Amino acid sequence: MxxxxxxxxxxxxxxxxxxxxxxxxxxxxxxxxxxxxxxxxxxxxxxxxxxxxxxxxxxxxxxxxxxxxxxxxxxxxxxxxxxxxxxxxxxxxxxxxxxxxxxxxxxxxxxxxxxxxxxxxxxxxxxxxxxxxxxxxxxxxxxxxxxxxxxxxxxxxxxxxxxxxxxxxxxxxxxxxxxxxxxxxxxxxxxxxxxxxxxxxxxxxxxxxxxxxxxxxxxxxxxxxxxxxxxxxxxxxxxxxxxxxxxxxxxxxxxxxxxxxxxxxxxxxxxxxxxxxxxxxxxxxxxxxxxxxxxxxxxxxxxxxxxxxxxxxxxxxxxxxxxxxxxxxxxxxxxxxxxxxxxxxxxxxxxxxxxxxxxxxxxxxxxxxxxxxxxxxxxxxxxxxxxxxxxxxxxxxxxxxxxxxxxxxxxxxAGDVGDCSDPNSDLVCMSHVNALEPPVNPIVLKDQADFRLPLKINFHLFNEDSLFWNDRDQYHHWELPAPGILASAVINNRSFEFTPFPLLTQIAPIPAHLRCPDKCSNEANSTDLCECTHILQYPLGSVGEIIFIDFTPNGNFYHPMHLHGNDMYIIEQGKIPANYAQDIPRFVDELSARMDSEGPKLTSTRGKPVVKDTIGNIPAGYTVVRVHFNNPGFWFLHCHFIFHTDVGMGLILQIGEKYQMRGPPAFFPRCNNFLPPVYPHEFDEFIRSEYTKRTLELDNQ
CATH class of the missing domain: 2.60.40.420 (Cupredoxins -  blue copper proteins)
Incomplete structure (x- = not known):
């Protein structure tokens, strides 16, 4: 055999x-x-x-x-x-x-x-x-x-x-x-x-x-x-x-x-x-x-x-x-x-x-x-x-x-030195690059996406009091990128935390402290930080329009955003105009309205968008992408700057229902927290028996 x-x-x-x-x-x-x-x-x-x-x-x-x-x-x-x-x-x-x-x-x-x-x-x-x-x-x-x-x-x-x-x-x-x-x-x-x-x-x-x-x-x-x-x-x-x-x-x-x-x-x-x-x-x-x-x-x-x-x-x-x-x-x-x-x-x-x-x-x-x-x-x-x-x-x-x-x-x-506004410039942005052919499935360029997802990239800034002296022992994740800056990374005011088990391959409740509460604000500059397992669910086969927006105070970081399991089609990139610097939400609203009006023209104005899984969102800028979510699973979307990922700049896109996802092979490793219940007196019998044994040993000496 x-x-x-x-x-x-x-x-x-x-x-x-x-x-x-x-x-x-x-x-x-x-x-x-x-x-x-x-x-x-x-x-x-x-x-x-x-x-x-x-x-x-x-x-x-x-x-x-x-x-x-x-x-x-x-x-x-x-x-x-x-x-x-x-x-x-x-x-x-x-x-x-x-x-x-x-x-x-x-x-x-x-x-x-x-x-x-x-x-x-x-x-x-x-x-x-x-x-x-x-x-x-x-x-x-x-x-x-x-x-x-x-x-x-x-x-x-x-x-x-x-x-x-x-x-x-x-x-x-x-x-x-x-x-x-x-x-x-x-x-x-x-x-x-x-x-x-x-x-x-x-x-x-x-x-x-x-x-x-x-x-x-x-x-x-x-x-x-x-x-x-x-x-x-x-x-x-x-x-x-x-x-x-x-x-x-x-x-x-x-x-x-x-x-x-x-x-x-x-x-x-x-x-x-x-x-x-x-x-x-x-x-x-x-x-x-x-x-x-x-x-x-x-x-x-x-x-x-x-x-x-x-x-x-x-x-x-x-x-x-x-x-x-x-x-x-x-x-x-x-x-x-x-x-x-x-x-x-x-x-x-x-x-x-x-x-x-x-x-x-x-x-x-x-x-x-x-x-x-x-x-x-x-x-x-x-x-x-x-x-x-x-x-x-x-x-x-x-x-x-x-x-x-x-x-x-x-x-x-060249978004680090250009503003992506001139397609004929020698400083070329990825939004000026065309794919060799139109998308294999043209649905990704449909007149209107099934949903729009603005993702506001920012940092939550701590001070010494909130992070150390008065933090109620919450142990936030944070980094010190420069003296005087204590920061956690956020997307839509949520700083990502992993669950203690793999969401795709195990069925288990997400611990209460990791669920994103309804009270979490989507405002990029909220003073209330939500540290949680940020999951957004969308139907299998849907077309999404994601807008990455740099809300950071100085706008001097590139954010290479990587989406697992899916392609992103770049529709537009650019710098946020200076006159919107103090009112970025208004810019996002106007950009969204323009995307709605230009959607029916996409196949002619952007018929061959360049395809990437990692998008460099330019400093103080924005990027609009389309995604055809045809791959069921739990897919991580995060900044590929390694320190930003580790302090929370990420989220999970759940595409489809669990029954639509391929399960793991037999004997696939499992893990989770081990927190058994604690009962009063649960060791009493052991303690009594040990005490009795010790007493007898002493009596026989």
Whole structure:
């Protein structure tokens, strides 16, 4: 009789899977032995897998392959999450004269600054998952981080068939406890550029994230005529970086090391930090090889965590935008691109500016108006080669560019400096970008949405008296983003609190203290704070119009708002006019009235709205989106600035009724509070028996 686990694998494969490889690395001892033949490599982006044929890859059991003619495969990953350190023992003398040591197995260099980190399989970023459309993705997460729980969210995937795999703590699953394993398993749909990351606390910024690419066959890709190569090594994930554990920034310091702005940036986990006095830490840069005369698709992933967006430039090269957040858009060329936490941009770089041996800088730099130190940046290298398949090796470079070396030029997603009012400006907002085609289901652009949801983004400000001295021991969540500011984040005056159990997979009453009371005001500037599990329910199949509005006092924060499980179609973006600054509710009313009048014209005025799951609501601005809620479940909507999420800037959209949602598999983990009743005298019998026993023992002495 077949082993049960093996039988399960066999059943999955029958009729759809022809995979008889020996596994990517037969010498690895991590992972489920039953699935060892499906175990994928840790370093898909190192260049060694760029030119595998479909036949060769499938013979070796490797899922990263050309997808034309590809047979569906099981793609198994084993992730060990643990505490680690940069430039540690595995790095030898990497930064002290032996650069080859930087390539040692398990060497994590980051920007060369030694600090504690969290890693997946002892690397930052974690292993890149790159598969073909309709492959089966299986990820075993083994949590070996000391004293920490974790979940992994698959950012941008709808999880239509597996909503319980969305990876949000206490919404779709229980946290994964220390020294336990949890298996994520879901189909590789849709195609596009995505990423995964921890969804608990500040772990994402400590290193728990990685790229996730799902390719469709090139023969059906609608942008194939624009590029020649889509290489696994050209998945680019950018991380903003601290030189301390991010936990040390929360809730924030008052006297030293204040604020939570980045100190550096990493590109595919690498950079070379240079102190203000010019001293370099001699860490290696990430390198991307190209050959003159070819066009390369680069998949840019905003793995950052902070409110400060970053500006990406490729020296002497333009970037042709072809997709955003996994959806094709009308091609347009840009000199620079501004990216926020959660953004993904697919661009084509035409390798026509250099010859073999030439190298050019790729730079990301901080781009936020409320940050005095604009000299925070990170670099990588675009290197021209003769042979498409050279072994990657360090390339000597000239003077590292400063943050003001490159101009902005024609810039995408430039709401930080533009007001989005002029579609012909070189400062282009996402509302000026068109999708390649109209929505698949035109209902999303119906004359009138079924409901309108204004979401007022703001902060509740405490003082020392209300937060500490007179708080009646309520223990509010809060942060100290700058000296003198004690804040909790709110949407419609509600600061989000998670339930102690996952709403999707367990049926249990929400504790009374977490229910949002009817008395909660929707006014953004209410002095009464509601901390509760903010849930809004809408019918399955309904079309909603969401208006994100920045009500913050100074209006100097970008808010990258991410919606799980659904797409958002951007209808309009802009700055709130100055004459409404003191009366934003009136602006919202007038905007809503205008949306009502313009609704019947949407198919002609905005017939191909750009599609995103993460919207950068510009500082002191607003964004209008349409959503077709056709995916039943509990879907988290939140700011992707990690500190804002942790102090309450989120809510849950319940789409449909519970009976319309897919239930979890058997033996799915459960969790909840444990608060058994307490009865008077319930231990009396035990106490009497123990007392009697002790008395007899004493009498017999």
């Amino acid at each position: 077949l082993n049960r686990k093996l039988l399960a694998v066999f059943i999955v494969c029958v009729g759809s899977c022809f995979q008889f490889g020996l596994g990517a690395d037969p010498n690895r001892f991590d992972g489920d032995p039953i699935l060892k033949d499906f175990l994928q490599p840790n370093h898909i982006t190192n260049g060694d897998y760029d030119f595998l044929t479909t036949q060769d890859a499938e013979a070796r059991g490797i899922c990263t392959r050309p997808c034309d003619g590809a047979k569906p495969m099981i793609c198994y990953y084993h992730f060990t999450l643990e505490n680690y350190a940069t430039v540690g023992p595995a790095c030898g003398n990497c930064t002290n004269g032996s650069p080859n040591d930087c390539n040692n197995k398990h060497c994590v260099t980051a920007d060369g600054f030694e600090r504690a980190v969290l890693t997946i399989n002892r690397q930052i970023p974690g292993p890149s998952i790159q598969v073909c459309l309709f492959d089966t993705i299986v990820v075993d997460v083994h949590n070996k981080m000391l004293g920490k729980t974790v979940t992994l969210h698959w950012h941008g995937l709808y999880q239509r068939f597996t909503p319980f795999m969305d990876g949000v703590q206490f919404v779709t699953q229980c946290p994964i406890l220390h020294n336990t394993k949890f298996r994520y398993k879901f189909p590789g749909v849709p195609d596009g550029s995505f990423f995964y990351h921890s969804h608990i606390g500040l772990q994402k910024m400590e290193g728990i994230e990685g790229s996730l690419i799902i390719r469709e066959p090139k023969s059906v890709d609608k942008t194939t005529h624009l590029w020649d190569y889509d290489l696994p090594s050209h998945a680019v994930i950018v991380t903003d970086w601290h030189h301390d554990m991010t936990d040390q920034k929360y809730p924030g310091f008052l006297h030293t090391n204040t604020g939570n702005f980045p100190e550096s940036y990493l590109i595919n986990g690498k950079n070379n930090y240079v102190y203000p006095n010019g001293t370099s830490l001699n860490a290696p840069y990430a390198q991307f090889n190209v050959k003159r005369g070819s066009r390369y698709r680069f998949r840019l992933i905003g793995g950052s965590c902070l409110s400060c967006p970053y500006l990406l430039t490729v020296e002497k090269h333009k970037m042709l935008l072809i997709a955003t957040d996994g959806t094709y858009c009308e091609p347009e060329e840009y000199d620079t691109i501004t990216m926020l936490a959660g953004d993904r941009m697919d661009v084509v770089i035409n390798a026509k500016e250099g010859n073999a041996g030439d190298s050019f800088w790729i730079q990301v730099k901080a781009a936020c108006s409320n940050f005095n130190n604009t000299n925070i940046h990170g670099e990588a290298i675009l290197h021209y080669v003769n042979d498409q398949r050279p072994k990657y090796q360090a390339v000597p470079m000239g003077q590292r560019p400063n943050s003001d070396t490159y101009g902005r030029g024609k810039s995408l997603n």
